[in-house]
Amino acid sequence: xxxxxxxxxxxxxxxxxxxxxxxxxxxxxxxxxxxxxxxxxxxxxxxxxxxxxxxxxxxxxxxxxxxxxxxxxxxxxxxxxxxxxxxxxxxxxxxxxxxxxxxxxxxxxxxxxxxxxxxxxxxxxxxxxxxxxxxxxxxxxxxxxxxxxxxxxxxxxxxxxxxxxxxxxxxxxxxxxxxxxxxxxxxxxxxxxxxxxxxxxxxxxxxxxxxxxxxxxxxxxxxxxxxxxxxxxxxxxxxxxxxxxxxxxxxxxxxxxxxxxxxxxxxxxxxxxxxxxxxxxxxxxxxxxxxxxxxxxxxxxxxx
Numbered sequence: 275x276x277x278x279x280x281x282x283x284x285x286x287x288x289x290x291x292x293x294x295x296x297x298x299x300x301x302x303x304x305x306x307x308x309x310x311x312x313x314x315x316x317x318x319x320x321x322x323x324x325x326x327x328x329x330x331x332x333x334x335x336x337x338x339x340x341x342x343x344x345x346x347x348x349x350x351x352x353x354x355x356x357x358x359x360x361x362x363x364x365x366x367x368x369x370x371x372x373x374x375x376x377x378x379x380x381x382x383x384x385x386x387x388x389x390x391x392x393x394x395x396x397x398x399x400x401x402x403x404x405x406x407x408x409x410x411x412x413x414x415x416x417x418x419x420x421x422x423x424x425x426x427x428x429x430x431x432x433x434x435x436x437x438x439x440x441x442x443x444x445x446x447x448x449x450x451x452x453x454x455x456x457x458x459x460x461x462x463x464x465x466x467x468x469x470x471x472x473x474x475x476x477x478x479x480x481x482x483x484x485x486x487x488x489x490x491x492x493x494x495x496x497x498x499x500x501x502x503x504x505x506x507x508x509x510x511x512x513x514x515x516x517x518x519x520x521x522x523x524x525x526x527x528x529x530x531x532x533x534x535x536x537x538x539x540x541x542x543x544x545x546x547x548x549x550x551x552x553x554x555x556x557x558x559x560x561x562x563x564x565x566x567x568x569x570x571x572x573x574x575x576x577x578x
Contacts, residue, residue: 280368284319296554337496343425369419413573421470448483501533
């Protein structure tokens with residue numbers, strides 16, 4: 275069992291190794307955890323500098339399509355150089371990057387399948403079976419996920435590209451009462467992002483309104499993936515995990531991730547007491563491990 279792991283904002287692989295130490299200690303010895311690092315240096319997450327030396331990394335600081343796409347490229351490189359992986363685990367921003375990667379991979383696969391179907395009556399392999407591309411991972415674990423943002427500039431243009439000059443002024447104000455007057459999908463997507471950006475401001479050290487400053491062109495604005503705008507759903511088994519005393523609005527962030535998962539493929543959310551972290555010992559670690567084992571079994575049954 276080989277699992278790719280993505281760390282949170284302002285930390286790094288060594289921090290995530292420590293966070294997962296209880297889980298990796300209890301897991302089957304045959305499980306292999308590969309820890310991937312973001313490449314964008316940033317300030318440390320609160321309290322991290324007291325326990326871990328710099329540098330500290332994140333996957334993106336601006337959350338726009340170009341930088342999210344660069345983060346997706348790191349996942350693709352890891353799969354090519356160290357894969358294949360059975361599954362993937364992301365924590366916080368790492369979970370959000372993982373979600374956007376999986377969703378946009380699924381969207382690209384769906385587009386390619388539609389094109390192939392249009393060109394031929396049925397895409398078949400040499401044995402006469404449907405030729406279906408396997409997803410890059412067979413299961414996904416989303417730990418304290420934040421909101422995923424797009425890596426697709428076409429999605430950004432869909433959200434913001436038709437705004438009038440007046441609506442652009444409303445957007446760039448960053449004010450809730452102004453954003454509430456935007457037409458959908460810009461209103462829904464922007465409100466979703468601002469809820470997230472406000473919750474993580476102590477970590478990013480950036481005011482939510484700064485992401486929509488008038489100096490930023492529309493195609494460089496962050497565009498949160500919204501289930502009402504992006505119709506793609508994940509087909510692999512998934513497991514959401516969060517802390518009972520996690521960051522504000524974590525319930526909403528987990529609900530967003532769950533909305534992108536196929537109904538029967540999404541395990542119930544596992545709740546623990548470690549806040550925005552992982553339990554290191556005791557029955558909660560075994561609870562998390564049991565939930566992961568259930569997802570793994572489900573993924574194996576689907577690939578047989």
